[in-house]
Amino acid sequence: MTDLDLDELRAELDDFAQPEKKGGRSAREERIIAGFEEVQRFFEEHGRAPQHGEDNDIFERLYAVRLDRLRALEECRSLLSPLDYQGLLTGAESAPAAPEEAVDEDELLAELRDAAGASDITELRHVRTAADKRAAEEIANREKCEDFDRFKPLFIQVKKDIDSDIRQTRPFQTMAEIKKGEFFIVGGQIAYVAEVGEEFTTQYERRDSRLRVIYDNGTESDVLLRSLQRALHRDEAGRRITDPVAGPLFAGESAEGDLASGTIYVLRSKSDHPLVAAHRDVLHKIGVTSGDVERRIANAKLDPTFLMAEVEVVATYELYNVNRTKLENLIHRIFGLAQLDVEIKDRFGNPVIPREWFLVPLFVVNEAVDRIKDGTITDYTYDPKAAALVRVA
Incomplete structure (x- = not known):
């Protein structure tokens, strides 16, 4: 080993010394x-x-x-x-x-x-801030909704409305107003504001209310309005679900300058399918066409949409200046809970599930058309158990 003098050792140790503080x-x-x-x-x-x-x-x-x-x-x-x-x-x-x-x-x-x-x-x-955490905790503090059966049909309809573009989802605006009967998406779930309590003033001079909020997973929460606002605002996927607006879909009579837009038709099937035969009097196909109804049903027995059988026309309603697609979606949304669940084979043996057949009495269809005419149809839904249109809670 090579001998090192003290100066060399000091120089070598200096390389490992802590730097002096500035x-x-x-x-x-x-x-x-x-x-x-x-x-x-x-x-x-x-x-x-x-x-x-x-x-x-x-x-x-x-x-x-x-x-x-x-x-x-x-x-x-x-x-x-x-x-x-x-x-x-x-x-x-x-x-x-x-x-x-x-x-x-x-x-x-x-x-x-x-x-x-x-x-x-x-x-x-x-x-997250303390306020964010409090809002999240309050939203998450849910319990089982004991009367969820009352609200379940509303959630089913809202989902169908969104799928058929009758309702839209829009980003929640900062601290926007929240009212009874409105739907939102928060935390990945649809939330329905079932009740709004009396308004009160907080110790910081802010107005607030206690809400009863029902969620589509069968739970509910007793939450402050401002807490729900904060949760929706902080949730990147938080959305307000718009109300369906039918508007004046019909003109009672064709005024000068109006153009016929199409026809709502109600059909009854002559199929011998056991399910169809058992409910023939209340089973109807409800659709909208821009052409002649008779021409539309001419080849019904070859079309699985018509259950591969002849049909008879039981009612028609002429429309003017109407978006036919939206109108048809609206009608199907109203009667969605009464949709026929049946599988039909087409000419080639392929399974088809028709979507426009509903177990609804004709007088209820007539009432629905009247409510479409006066613009009140969005306040109603069809209750299969009561066989009647009922006002949405």
Whole structure:
């Protein structure tokens, strides 16, 4: 082994020595500067000093508390003044903390560690505010809906409405109004506002109400209106489901300048299929055509849509200036719960499931047409057990 003199050994050890601290600063001073630099970066990114408030990001709340402390301590002001090119130590951009936010920086850091299990806050992403968490917890706090049978038909119809473009889903606007009878999509489920309680004023002078919200999985929650608003706003997939609007689909008589748009037809099948024969008097095909009805049914016995059998026309209703596709979708939505479930073989032996046959008495179809004419049909649905149109709750 080659002998080394003391100078060579010292030079070799110097390579492993800890670097000297810049400017001779203590570890505490280095931490103060590093913390202030994080606040400065926030200012550069957002164009303002961090602010208090439970609705703000938890990092911003932490920086706001930190900045308050740095401003209050003479030691920190003296150390940081040469670095404060943004005027943060002398500015007043940071609003005072709200009374309910009695939390210091250590508590905020602890909250961050609990949320993400990491000690380095720069590694965290998407930490929710306290308000977000309260809203999510309130929405998630559900129980079984004991009278869900009352609401199940509504959810079935809404889903069909969406599939047939009678209803649309639209992004929820920030803190938009919520009313009784409206449908929303939140947390991946359809939610129905069944009841809205009396309005009251919170301790922060905000108006609020207690809601009974029913979900399509058979659960319900007793939730504050503002909590549902926040949950819908924070949910990227949160949507409002629009109301179906029929409008003046019919003109009672064709006025001058009107163009005939088509015909609603109601047919009865002459098929000898056991299921058809057993319900022949109340089984009807309800459709809309732009052409001649007789021509439409001319080859019924060759068409699985007509159950591969002859049919008879039992009623027709002429329309004017109507979107036929939307009208047909609307009719099928109203009678969706009474749709015939049967499989028919076509001429080539292929199975077909017709979709336009419904177990509905003719007098109910007549009533539905009358309600389409006066624009009230969207307030009703068909109840197969009562064999009648019933007003939607």
